[in-house]
Amino acid sequence: MKNLISFLFVSLIASSLVAGQQHRIDSLLKVLPKVENEQRVDLLNELAFQYSLISASDAERFVSEASSAAQASSYKKGLAESLKIQGILHYVRNEYSVAVEYCYQALKLYEELNDMSGKAKVLNNLSMIFTRQNQFDKARDFSLESLKLKRSIGDSLGVVNSLLSLAEYYRNTRDFTKALDYCNEALDRLKILKNTWATGNAYSSIADIYADQEEYSKASLYYKDAIRYARLSNDHMQVVAANNKLGQLFLNSEQFDSAYYYLHTAIALARQKSSRSQEMEGLKFLSVYFERMGQLDSALYFTRQVSALERVIFENERREQIATIQMLYDYQQKEQELGFQRKIVKRQYIAIGGVSLILVLSVLLGFKFYGLNKTNHLAKEALMKLNIEINKMNENLEMKVKERTEEIALQNQKLVEYAFFTAHEVRGPLARILGLVELARIKELSDDREEILERLQEAAQELDEIIRIINRKLESSRSK
Template sequence: MARTLIFLVSLLTTIHGAVAQQQRIDSLLKALPKAEAGKLHVDALNRLAFAYTPVSVTEAERLTKESIQEAREYNYESGIADAYRTLGVIYYVRGEYHLGAQYSYEALNLYEKLKDKTGQAKVLNNLALIYLEEKDFEKVKMFSEQSLALKRMAGDSAGVANSYLALAEYHLNQKNFDRAMSLCESARTLYDRAHDWRGSYASFQMGEIFHAQQNYTAALEKYQSALTDSQRTHDYVATIMISKKLGQLFLETQQLDSAYSKLNYAKNLAREKVSRHNEMQIDQLLADYFTGIGRVDSALYYTKTAMAIEREIFNHQKSEQIAMLQMLYNFEKNDRELEFQKKIVRRQYVAIIGVSLILLLTTIFGVKFYKLNKNNLQAKETLIKLNEDIHKMNENLEAMVQERTEKIKFQNQKLIEFTFFTAHEVRGPVARILGLIELSKLDEIQADEKIQILKRLEEAGLELDEVIRQINRKMEKGQLKA
C-alpha cells in the first residue's frame, strides 16, 4: 500500500494538491501550442504528460507516446528519456510493474548515456519501488542506495527524503521495524524543515510500520491523518490506497462495518478513476469481508469479480506488451531506415567532397598550367627576341669582321705602299748620304771638295726630309700608291 504512495511522493515534487495540479495542467495546456516544434515542443509534451500522471494516466500515456514519436523524429535523446521515465510511472500506478520496469530501464540507460545525474536518481528510486512490488528486496536496497547517493551529491533534500521512504519500505518488508521507523522520522524531519506538504506520506508509512507490528491504535491514527490530507488535496490515488489500507485494518480488528464502509468508498473511487489494479485488490478484501460475515454468495461474487479484473489486467498487459513491442519494432525500423538514409547522405557527402576536391585540384592544376603556359610563351617570346638579337649581332659581327678585314687589308696595303715607297723614295737620298760620308773619309779630298761634299750632304738630307714629309702627308691622307 505504502509503495504507491511513496512513488507519488517522488512524482508530485512540486504539486500541493489537486487544485494546484489542475492549475498547472491548465497552464501547460495553454503553453503547449506556443512551444516551437522540435525539442521545446517535446519538453512541453513531457511536462504536460507528467502533470497528468496523478490525474489521468490514460491522457498521460497518450501525451507521452506522442512525445516519444516526436522526440525520435528530432533524435532528441533527453526528451525520449523523460518520456520513458513518465511511462515507467504510468505503468507503476496501473500496477503493470513489468512494463514500468522496462520503460524505467530504458530511461536509465539514456540518462546514463547523457550523464544526467538528476534523471538517474529519479529512475533509480522508481525502480526500487517497482521491485518492492516484485518482492526482489536486494534490488530494492541496491537501487534505493544508488538513488540516495546521487541525491545527496546534488543537495536535493526533498529527494533524499523520498529515498528514505523507499528504504524504509525495504526495511519494513525485512521486518527491521526500528530502522524503517528511523528512516521515516528522518524523512518527516526533512519535509517539516522545508514546510513540505509531503510529510503526510511519511506519516502514512509510519502507520504501515505500526500496522505490521499489530499496533492498531497507532497505525489507525497515522492512517486517519494521512487520509485527511489526501482528501483535502483531492489526491485520489493516495485516497484509494489509504482507504483500502484502513479497510484491511478494520477487517483485522473485526470492525466489519467500518471495514465495509472504507472498502466500498475505495472501490467506488477506484472504479470512477479507472484504477483496475486497486479495484481488484479491494474486491479481494470485500470477498474476505463477506466471508467473515457468513455471506458466501457475496464473497463468491467478489472473488469472481476480482478474478475477472485480474484477467482483464493480464490481457491488457499482454496487449500493452504487444503494442509496446510493435512500437519498439516500428521505432527500430524507423531507426534502421534513418540510419540507411544517413549512410546514403554520408556517401553522397563523401562523393560531393570527392568531386569538389577533384574540381578544386583541376582548377589549381589549370591555373598552374595556364601560368606555366603563359610563362612558356613569355620565355618563348624572349628566346625568339634573343635569337633575333643574336642574329642581328651575328650580322653586325660579320659586317664588323668584313669591315675590319677591309681595314686590315687597307692597312696592309698601306704598309706595302710604305715599304715600296721607302724602298724607292727614301733609299735614294739615304744612299747618296752614305756615299758622301764615305767619300769625305778619303785623305785625298781637298778642303774645297769637302765643302762641296757637305753641301751635297745637306741637299741629300733636305731631300730625305722632304721625302719623309711626303710619306707622312700621304699616310695621313691615305694617298700612298704603288
C-alpha cells in the first residue's frame, strides 16, 4: 500500500512538471510552420533544447532536423548550436566520447564565427564531460578558459555555470573548502539573476560536497532545495538525479524508508522521461536497498533488471554510435563537397572579376578613343576651316597681286607715256630754247635780239605749260 501511494505521488509530480514545459513547447510549435531558413533552424534548436528536459527522443528529432537544415543553408551559427545540443544529449545519456566529439565540432564553428558566448558555453560543457570522466585537470582548464571568456563578455549566468564547474573540480580533488566557496559565490550571483534552473544546479552541487563529507543532514536539505528549484524550472533530469542522490544518501545513512521512497520516485520519473541511465542508477541502489533489508529475491530481481537495462542501453548506444559515425562521415563528406564548391565559386568569382575588369577597361578605352576621335574630328573641322580661310586669303592675295600688278603695269604704261611725252613734248620747246640761246650769243645777230627774246619767252611758256600738263597727269594717277 505504501509503495502504491509513493508511485501515485510521483505520477502527480511528473504531471505538474510536464504542464509548464509543454506550454512553452506548444507556443514554439505554433510558430514553427510560419518561419523559414535561419529562423526555422533557430526555432528547431530551441525546441530541441526544451525537449532535452522532458524527452530525449523528441529532442534528438528536432536537433537532427535543425542540423540538416543548417548544413543545407550553410548557416554556421545554427549548425554550431545544433552540435552543442547534440553534445548535451549524449552527455545526459553518459555517452561521453560522442558528446566530446560534438562539442569539439561546435567549438570549431564558434571560433570561426568569433562567437565568444557560444565558445564559452561549449568550453563549460566540455568541463562537465571531462569531470564525469574523472579527467579533472582538463575539466579545470576548460572551466577557467570558459570563466575568463564569460567575464570578458559580461555573461553573468555563464559565469555562474563556470563557477559551478570549478566547484565540481575542487570537489573531485577533495578540496571541499574551495568547492563550497565557488558554489556560494555562484549562489550570491543567482540571487540577483533569479534563475531557478541554475539555482537548482548550485544547490545540487553544494549537496554533493556535503554528501562527500558524509554530512548527510545538510546534504539532504540541499538536495531537497535542488528538487524544488528543478521543478520550478521544469528540469526533469535534475529532479530524477536529485531523487536518486537522496535515495543513495538515505541508504548510506540507513534511513531505509526514505531511501525506498526517493529511489522509487527517481525510477518512476526516469521511466516516464525515457532516461534509461537514470533509471538504471535508481535500480542499482534499489537492489542494494533490498540486499540490506535481507530481501535477496527482490535484490536479485532488480539486479537482473539492471543487467537487462544495461544490455538495452549498450545496444542503443552502439546503434547511436554507428549512426553518429555515419552522420559525422556524411558531414565531413558534405564539408569536403562544400569546400570543393567554394573553390569552384571562388574561381568563378575570379574569372567574373577578370572579365568585368576587362569590360571596364574596354569601356574606358572606348570612351578614350571616342574622345580622341571627337577631338580629331574637331581638329579636322578646324583645319578645314583654316584651309578655307587660307584659300580665301590666297584668292584675295592673288586678286590683290593681280590688281597690284595691273596697277604697276598701268603705272609703267603711264611712265612710258610720260617718258614718251617728255621725250617728244618737252624736247621740242627745250630744243628751241637752246637754239635761241645760241643765236643770242652770236654778235652778228644783235639786232634780232628782241625777236629772239620774244621767241625764247614763247618757248619757255610752252615748256611751262607742258610741265603743268605732266603734273596734272601725275596727280590724277596718284588719286586713282
